[in-house]
Amino acid sequence: MSPLRAEARLLLRSGRNLFAVILLLMLTSAAVWSGLVQMDAQRATIERVEREQTRDLAAVEAAQAGPKGEAGYNAYYAFMLTQDPPPALAFAAIGQRDLQPFVLRIRALGLEAQRYDSENYNAELALPGVFDWAFVLIYLAPLVIIALTHDMVTAEREAGRLRLLLSLPGSGLWRRRTGLRYALVLAALALPLITGAIIAGAPVAGTFGIMLAAALYCAFWFGLALLIGAALRASATAAAAMIGCWIVPTLVIPTLGNAAIAGAIPAGKGIDLTLAQREVVHKGWDIPKEETFEPFFVNHPEWRGKEEFEGRFHWKWYYAMHQVGDETVAQDVADYRGALTARDKWTSRLGLILPGVGTMNVMHRLADTDSTAGFAYQDSIAAYHERLRKFYYPYMFNDKAFTRADFAQIPRYTSRVPGGSLPAGSLVALLLAAALFLWLGARKVTRVSSARDSRPKDD
Amino acid sequence: MSSVGLIARDEWRALLRNRAGLLASGLLVLLVLVASFTSLERRVAIEADRERYQASVDEQFDQQPDRHPHRMVHYGQFVFRPIAPLAFFDTGVDSYTGNTIFLEGHRQNSANFAEARQSSLLMRFGQLTPAFVLQTLAPLLLIFLGFASISRERERGTLRLMAAQGVAARQVMQGKLLAHGVIALVIGLPAFLVLGGFAATGAASWAAVLPMIGGYAAWLLLWAVLGVILSAVLRRSRDVLAVLIGLWMVGVILLPRALPVAAEARTQLDTNIETEIALHREVAEIGDSHDPDDPYFNDFRQRVLDEYGVESVEDLPVQYAGLVSIEGERLTTGIYADAAERSRAREDAQNALVHDFSLISPLIAIRQLSMTLAGSDLAAHYDFLQQTEAFRYDFVQRLNRMQAELIPGIGGEDPRISAEYWQDIPRFHYQAPSPFDRPSDLIWPAAVLLGWLAALSVLAVWASRRLERNLR
Numbered sequence: 001m002s003p004l005r006a007e008a009r010l011l012l013r014s015g016r017n018l019f020a021v022i023l024l025l026m027l028t029s030a031a032v033w034s035g036l037v038q039m040d041a042q043r044a045t046i047e048r049v050e051r052e053q054t055r056d057l058a059a060v061e062a063a064q065a066g067p068k069g070e071a072g073y074n075a076y077y078a079f080m081l082t083q084d085p086p087p088a089l090a091f092a093a094i095g096q097r098d099l100q101p102f103v104l105r106i107r108a109l110g111l112e113a114q115r116y117d118s119e120n121y122n123a124e125l126a127l128p129g130v131f132d133w134a135f136v137l138i139y140l141a142p143l144v145i146i147a148l149t150h151d152m153v154t155a156e157r158e159a160g161r162l163r164l165l166l167s168l169p170g171s172g173l174w175r176r177r178t179g180l181r182y183a184l185v186l187a188a189l190a191l192p193l194i195t196g197a198i199i200a201g202a203p204v205a206g207t208f209g210i211m212l213a214a215a216l217y218c219a220f221w222f223g224l225a226l227l228i229g230a231a232l233r234a235s236a237t238a239a240a241a242m243i244g245c246w247i248v249p250t251l252v253i254p255t256l257g258n259a260a261i262a263g264a265i266p267a268g269k270g271i272d273l274t275l276a277q278r279e280v281v282h283k284g285w286d287i288p289k290e291e292t293f294e295p296f297f298v299n300h301p302e303w304r305g306k307e308e309f310e311g312r313f314h315w316k317w318y319y320a321m322h323q324v325g326d327e328t329v330a331q332d333v334a335d336y337r338g339a340l341t342a343r344d345k346w347t348s349r350l351g352l353i354l355p356g357v358g359t360m361n362v363m364h365r366l367a368d369t370d371s372t373a374g375f376a377y378q379d380s381i382a383a384y385h386e387r388l389r390k391f392y393y394p395y396m397f398n399d400k401a402f403t404r405a406d407f408a409q410i411p412r413y414t415s416r417v418p419g420g421s422l423p424a425g426s427l428v429a430l431l432l433a434a435a436l437f438l439w440l441g442a443r444k445v446t447r448v449s450s451a452r453d454s455r456p457k458d459d
Numbered sequence: 460m461s462s463v464g465l466i467a468r469d470e471w472r473a474l475l476r477n478r479a480g481l482l483a484s485g486l487l488v489l490l491v492l493v494a495s496f497t498s499l500e501r502r503v504a505i506e507a508d509r510e511r512y513q514a515s516v517d518e519q520f521d522q523q524p525d526r527h528p529h530r531m532v533h534y535g536q537f538v539f540r541p542i543a544p545l546a547f548f549d550t551g552v553d554s555y556t557g558n559t560i561f562l563e564g565h566r567q568n569s570a571n572f573a574e575a576r577q578s579s580l581l582m583r584f585g586q587l588t589p590a591f592v593l594q595t596l597a598p599l600l601l602i603f604l605g606f607a608s609i610s611r612e613r614e615r616g617t618l619r620l621m622a623a624q625g626v627a628a629r630q631v632m633q634g635k636l637l638a639h640g641v642i643a644l645v646i647g648l649p650a651f652l653v654l655g656g657f658a659a660t661g662a663a664s665w666a667a668v669l670p671m672i673g674g675y676a677a678w679l680l681l682w683a684v685l686g687v688i689l690s691a692v693l694r695r696s697r698d699v700l701a702v703l704i705g706l707w708m709v710g711v712i713l714l715p716r717a718l719p720v721a722a723e724a725r726t727q728l729d730t731n732i733e734t735e736i737a738l739h740r741e742v743a744e745i746g747d748s749h750d751p752d753d754p755y756f757n758d759f760r761q762r763v764l765d766e767y768g769v770e771s772v773e774d775l776p777v778q779y780a781g782l783v784s785i786e787g788e789r790l791t792t793g794i795y796a797d798a799a800e801r802s803r804a805r806e807d808a809q810n811a812l813v814h815d816f817s818l819i820s821p822l823i824a825i826r827q828l829s830m831t832l833a834g835s836d837l838a839a840h841y842d843f844l845q846q847t848e849a850f851r852y853d854f855v856q857r858l859n860r861m862q863a864e865l866i867p868g869i870g871g872e873d874p875r876i877s878a879e880y881w882q883d884i885p886r887f888h889y890q891a892p893s894p895f896d897r898p899s900d901l902i903w904p905a906a907v908l909l910g911w912l913a914a915l916s917v918l919a920v921w922a923s924r925r926l927e928r929n930l931r
Binding site: 016027030034037038041045048049052053055056059079081095096099100103104105113116117118119120121122123124125126127128129130131135139140143147151235236239240241243244247250251252254255256257258259261262263267268270271274275278279282285286312339340343344346347350357360361364370371 | 479483490493497498500501508512515516519523524526530533534535537551552555556557559561568569570571572573574575576577578579580581582583584585586587591595596599603606607695696697700701704708712713715716717719720722723724727728729730731732733734735736737739740743802806809810813836837840872873
C-alpha cells in the first residue's frame with residue numbers, strides 16, 4: 001500500500017474528518033443549488049415582467065400611436081424595459097444582485113429622476129447577506145480546514161506518536177497529509193461548483209478563474225493552519241487560536257473597513273443631484289422658453305432653428321427641459337458615481353491585504369455581480385435613454401405624426417454583454433498571501449520534525 | 460464561602476491567568492466601544508443630513524412662484540426618514556431600506572438611496588454596530604472562555620479530586636454556571652452602560668433600553684450556559700469547542716442566510732413594474748375621464764352636477780377637471796394601497812417563516828427584539844411608508860381642491876394661483892412609531908429567548924446529574 005493511500009485511509013477513518021468533508025460537500029451543494037434557484041427566480045421575474053411589459057406597450061400603442069399620434073404622448077406613456085439578466089456564473093457569487101434592481105423601466109423624461117429607483121425586495125431577508133457558493137467558500141471552508149488540520153501535529157504529540165513518526169524513514173509526511181486534506185477540501189468545493197457551472201452553461205475560463213481563487217484562498221488557510229498547528233502544543237489551544245485567526249479577518253476587519261470607507265467617502269451626491277434636477281425641470285415652466293432651448297442646443301445643435309412654436313406648450317420644449325435638467329446636474333452625477341467607485345476601489349485595496357475580501361472581489365468580478373457590474377448596467381441604461389430620446393426628437397421638432405409603424409421602430413434595450421474579468425492585481429495578492437503562509441507553515445512544520453522533542457506538555 | 464462560590468472564584472482566577480482570553484475580552488470591549496462611537500457619530504451625521512435636506516426642500520417648496528396647482532402636484536415633496544435614536548445601537552434594516560421618497564400626484568415612488576445600494580460588497584460582511592458585536596462576536600468569546608470550564612477539570616483529574624473532597628457535581632455545575640454567567644454579563648456591561656447612558660441623557664426611553672438590555676443579557680447568558688453544559692456533557696475539551704463552534708456557525712451565520720432562500724422560494728414578491736402596470740390596467744378598467752361616453756365618469760359627472768344643482772359642467776362654480784383629478788387620485792391611491800398591502804402581506808409571510816426558526820436559532824429572536832426596540836425594524840420602515848402615503852394623499856388632494864375651487868375665478872390661458880397658497884400646504888412631520896405598538900414583535904422573541912434559557916436550565920440539571928453519576 002502506498003504511503004499516500006495509507007494516509008487517506010487514516011484520514012477518512014476518523015469520524016470527525018469524514019464528517020467535516022461531507023458537511024462541506026453538502027453545504028457547497030446546497031449553496032450551488034440555492035444560487036441556481038435564486039438566479040432562475042431572477043430570470044423568471046424578468047420573463048414575467050417582459051410579458052406584462054408587452055401587454056402594457058400594446059395598450060399604449062393602441063391608445064397613442066396612429067395617424068394623429070403625437071410623439072410626445074407616446075414618449076410619455078411608453079415606459080421601456082431595461083433588464084440585466086444574471087450572468088451564467090452569478091449562481092456561484094450572487095453579490096449585490098439581491099439588492100440592485102435587475103429590471104428598470106425608463107422613458108424619455110429626465111433620466112436622473114428615474115435611474116435610482118429601487119425595486120421591491122424584502123430588506124429583512126437581504127440583511128444577513130446572500131447564501132451562495134462564495135459565502136460557503138469565504139466563511140465556512142476555513143472552518144472545515146481548521147477542523148481537518150488543527151490537530152495534525154498536536155494529535156500525534158498528544159497520542160505520544162510524534163517521536164516515532166518523525167524517526168521513521170522517508171520524507172514528506174506532512175506534505176502528504178496536508179496535500180491530501182487540501183485535495184479533499186478542493187474537491188468538495190469544486191465538484192458542486194463545476195456541476196452548477198455545467199447546468200448554468202457558465203464559461204470554462206470564468207469557472208476556472210473562480211476555482212483558482214478558491215484554491216489560493218484555501219492554500220492560504222492551510223498555510224496558516226500549519227503555522228499555528230505546529231507552533232502550539234495542545235489541540236484545543238490550536239483550534240481556539242485558529243478560530244481567533246478566522247474571526248478577525250472575516251468578521252472584524254471587514255466591518256471596521258466598511259465603517260471607515262463609508263465614513264471617509266460620503267455618497268450624499270445622489271440626493272443632491274435628484275433635488276437639483278427637480279428644481280431645474282420645474283423652473284423651466286416659469287422662465288422664457290429660450291432659456292431652456294439655449295442650453296439644450298449646446299449639446300443638440302442639430303435642432304437649432306426649429307424651436308419656435310405657438311401657444312404655451314409643445315412637447316419638444318418639454319423634453320428639452322427634461323434633458324437640460326439632466327445636463328445641469330451632470331457634475332453631481334459624476335461626483336456621485338465617483339464616490340461609489342472610490343468606495344469600491346478602497347474595498348479592492350483592502351482585499352489586497354485581506355485574503356477573504358480579496359477572494360470575494362476576485363470571484364464577484366469574474367461572475368460580474370459586483371458594483372462594477374451595477375455601474376455597467378447603469379451606464380447601459382443611460383446610453384439607451386440617449387438613444388430613446390434622440391429617436392423621438394425628429395418627430396417632435398419636425399411635428400411629424402407618430403404612427404403605429406413608428407411605434408414599432410422605438411428602440412428596444414438590449415441587455416449588456418456580461419463583462420466578467422479577472423482582476424490580476426487581487427489575484428496576485430492572493431497568490432502571494434497563499435505562497436507566504438504555505439512557506440511559513442511548511443517551515444514551522446519542518447522544524448517540528450527536526451528539532452523539538454515530543455515530550456507532552458500540558459497547557 | 461460556599462463551595463459554589465469557591466468554584467466560581469477559582470474559575471475567574473483561572474480565566475484571569477488565561478492571557479489569550481483576557482486579550483480577546485479586552486478586544487471585544489474595545490470593539491463595543493469603537494462600534495458605539497462610530498455608529499453614534501454616523502447616526503448624528505445622518506440625522507443632521509436628513510434634517511438639513513428636509514428643511515431645505517420644505518423651504519424650496521415655499522419659494523415656488525405663482526403656479527397652476529397641478530404643477531405643484533408634480534413638483535411634489537421630498538420626505539426624509541428621520542433616524543431612530545437607538546438605531547445607532549442596531550442599524551437593523553435601515554441600511555437596506557431607502558430613506559427618501561419623492562411624493563407626487565398619482566404615482567407612488569420607491570424609497571431610494573439605501574446605503575446598501577451605495578456600498579461595495581464589503582457591507583455584506585456585516586455592519587459595525589454594538590448589536591453586531593453582541594449578536595455575532597460576543598457568543599464566540601463566551602465559547603472560548605467557557606468550553607473548557609468543566610472538561611478541563613475532567614481532563615486534569617481535578618474533577619475527581621473535588622468529588623473525593625465531597626463537592627457534589629451539582630455544586631461544580633452551579634459554580635461554573637455562576638462564574639460564566641457573571642462573565643457573560645460583564646462582557647455585555649460596556650454595551651449596557653452605553654445604552655444606559657444614552658437613556659440617562661434622555662436621548663432614548665428607558666422603556667426601550669431596559670428590555671433591550673434584558674434581551675441581550677438573556678442572549679449572552681444563553682451562550683455561557685450552553686458552553687458550561689456541553690463542557691460537562693462531552694468528554695474532551697476539543698469536542699466541546701467543535702460542537703459549540705458548529706452551533707454558532709449554524710445558528711448565527713448559516714441559518715440566517717439560508718432561511719431567506721426558502722422564504723423567497725415559497726413566497727414571491729411582485730416587482731414594482733408589475734404593480735405599476737397592473738395599476739394602469741385597473742385604472743383603465745374603471746374608466747377613462749377623457750371619453751365622453753365612459754359610464755363611470757358619466758356617472759361621476761351626473762353626481763357632481765346633482766350635488767351642485769346645475770345642468771352642465773360649464774355651469775359649475777368649480778373646475779370640473781379639478782374634481783376629476785380629486786376622483787382620479789382617490790381611485791389610484793386606493794389601488795396603490797391594495798398593492799402595498801398585498802406586498803406587505805407577502806413580505807410578512809416571508810419573514811414569518813424566518814421568525815419561526817428562531818426556536819432553532821435564537822439569533823433571529825434577539826435580532827428581531829433588538830431591531831424592534833431600536834426602531835430600525837422593517838415594521839418601522841413600513842410605518843414610515845404609510846405615513847408618507849397618507850401625507851402624500853392629503854397634500855395632493857389639497858392642491859387638487861385648490862385647482863377645482865380657485866382656477867375658475869382666475870381663467871386665462873395660463874391660470875396660476877398665488878404662491879402664498881403653498882404655505883397652506885402641510886409639510887411632512889414624521890411621528891416615530893413606538894416599538895410597543897406591535898407587542899407581538901417583542902413578546903415572541905422575548906418568549907423564545909426566555910424559553911431557551913428555561914430549556915437550558917433543565918438541561919443543566921440533567922447534565923449535573925449525569926456528571927454526578929459519571930464521577931461515582
